[in-house]
Amino acid sequence: MDFKVNPLDLNTAADHSRVEKVLILGSGPAGMAAALYAARADLNPLVLAGTEIGGQAALTNTIENYPGFPDGIGGAELGELFQKQAERFGARVEYDMATRVDFSKKPFKVFTYDKEYQAESIIISTGASSIKLNVPGEQELTGRGVSYCATCDGWFFKGKQVVVVGGGDSALEEAIFLTRFASQVTIIHRRDQLRAGAILQRRAQENPKIKFILNSVVTEIRGSDAVHSLRLKNVISGEESDYATDGVFVFIGHKPNTELFQGQLEMDSRGYIQVNQLMQTSVPGVFAAGEAADPNYRQVITSAGMGAAAAIQVTHFLEDNV
Ligand SMILES: Cc1cc2nc3c(=O)[nH]c(=O)nc-3n(C[C@H](O)[C@H](O)[C@H](O)COP(=O)(O)OP(=O)(O)OC[C@H]3O[C@@H](n4cnc5c(N)ncnc54)[C@H](O)[C@@H]3O)c2cc1C
Numbered sequence: 001m002d003f004k005v006n007p008l009d010l011n012t013a014a015d016h017s018r019v020e021k022v023l024i025l026g027s028g029p030a031g032m033a034a035a036l037y038a039a040r041a042d043l044n045p046l047v048l049a050g051t052e053i054g055g056q057a058a059l060t061n062t063i064e065n066y067p068g069f070p071d072g073i074g075g076a077e078l079g080e081l082f083q084k085q086a087e088r089f090g091a092r093v094e095y096d097m098a099t100r101v102d103f104s105k106k107p108f109k110v111f112t113y114d115k116e117y118q119a120e121s122i123i124i125s126t127g128a129s130s131i132k133l134n135v136p137g138e139q140e141l142t143g144r145g146v147s148y149c150a151t152c153d154g155w156f157f158k159g160k161q162v163v164v165v166g167g168g169d170s171a172l173e174e175a176i177f178l179t180r181f182a183s184q185v186t187i188i189h190r191r192d193q194l195r196a197g198a199i200l201q202r203r204a205q206e207n208p209k210i211k212f213i214l215n216s217v218v219t220e221i222r223g224s225d226a227v228h229s230l231r232l233k234n235v236i237s238g239e240e241s242d243y244a245t246d247g248v249f250v251f252i253g254h255k256p257n258t259e260l261f262q263g264q265l266e267m268d269s270r271g272y273i274q275v276n277q278l279m280q281t282s283v284p285g286v287f288a289a290g291e292a293a294d295p296n297y298r299q300v301i302t303s304a305g306m307g308a309a310a311a312i313q314v315t316h317f318l319e320d321n322v
Helices: 008-016 029-040 073-090 150-157 168-178 198-206 299-322
Strands: 021-023 047-049 092-094 100-104 108-111 116-124 127-131 161-165 184-188 211-215 218-224 229-235 242-246 249-252 254-256 286-287
Touching: 021 029, 021 299, 029 073, 029 116, 029 229, 029 249, 029 299, 047 116, 073 092, 116 299, 150 168, 150 249, 161 168, 168 184, 168 198, 168 249, 184 218, 242 299, 286 299
Parallel strands: 021 047, 021 116, 047 092, 116 286, 161 184, 161 249, 184 211
Antiparallel strands: 100 108, 108 116, 127 254, 218 229, 229 242
16 A cells, blocks of 8 residues: 655645634735734734735835835835734744635635635735736737836836836836836826826926826837837827837726635625725625725725724634634
8 A cells, every 4th residue: 555645635634624713815914914913812813925925015116104114114125024023923924825715604715726724714805906908019018018016127127218107106106216217207197187196296297207198098019029119099189199118117006806705705896895894794704904895095004904903803703703
C-alpha cells in the first residue's frame, strides 16, 4: 500500500476540520481594520488577502488624508503597517482568493481554487476595481501603454507624454504624481467641470506640466507594440480628432468586487452589498465593510472605519449566537 500523502490533500483536510470564528475576505483598509479589531477581541481572525495585498490603497504613491500621518504615508507602506498591527494581536493572513461562497447554512463556506474554509461569521471587504474604458485597443495595449496604476507604471514614462482619463480625485492625484516622470500630462474628462476636490483642482491647474481637454471622450486607443495615439470625440460638437500620446492612465471610477456574492446577499443595482448601520448584510452572521458596500465615501479612513464597525458587530453576533 502507498502511504504517500499529497500535501494538497492534507491542506484540504485541515481546512475542512477547522471552523473559523471569523473569516475576513480582503486585505485592504477595511479587511485589515476588521482583522485588527477582531484580533483584539481574541477571535483569532483569518484574512484571505486576495490578489491585491493592502488593497487599492497600496496602488497609490502617497496618502495625505489618513489621520496620524502629517507628512503623508506611502500607500503600500500603510497597508504593511495595517497588516503588522493586526498580526501583532493574532490575526492570520493567507494569500488566497475566494472563488465561491455558500451562505445558505452555518457554518458558512468559502471556497478558493484548492481549499474550502468554514466560518461562524464572515466579513466581506473585497473592495472595488477600476472601471475600464471599454474602447478598441484598451485590452490589447494594457501593459503596453495603457495603465490603471500610476504608482506602478509612472516610472516607465520618464520624459514622455501621457494622458490621464477622468476628472475625480484619483485622476487628479495620479496626474500630479505622473508629472514627476512625464514631460506632459493631459487630463481628458467627459464633462466641462472636474469632480475632484478644490485643493486638488488648484494643484493640478497650477502645475505647468498638466493641461486639460474637457468635454471629450476617448473612443479608441491606437498602437501596435506601444500606444502611439488616441481617437477623441468632443461630446458637444461630435467632432473627432487624433491625439498623440505615449501612454494612457485610466481613472474613471470603480466597480465593487462582489460578483461572487450574487444570489447570496442583497445588493443594489450597481453590485454594492447592502448593509445597515451595523454593517449587517441580508444574511445574519455575514457582514460587509469598505468599498464592497460603500458607493459614497470610498476612502481609506471610511473603509477602515466600516471594517472596525463590522468586527465589533461580529463580536456581538458571536456572543449572542454561538
Ligand atoms: C489610485 C488610487 C488612489 C487613491 N488615493 C486615496 C487617498 O489618497 N486617500 C484615500 O483615503 N483613499 C484613496 N483611494 C481609495 C482607497 O484606496 C480605497 O477607498 C480603499 O482602499 C478601500 O478599501 P477596501 O478595504 O474597502 O477595499 P480595497 O482597498 O479595494 O481592498 C479590497 C481587498 O479585497 C481583496 N479581494 C478582492 N476580491 C477578493 C476575493 N474574491 N477573495 C479575497 N480577497 C479579495 C483584494 O485583494 C484587496 O485586498 C485611492 C484609490 C486608488 C485606486
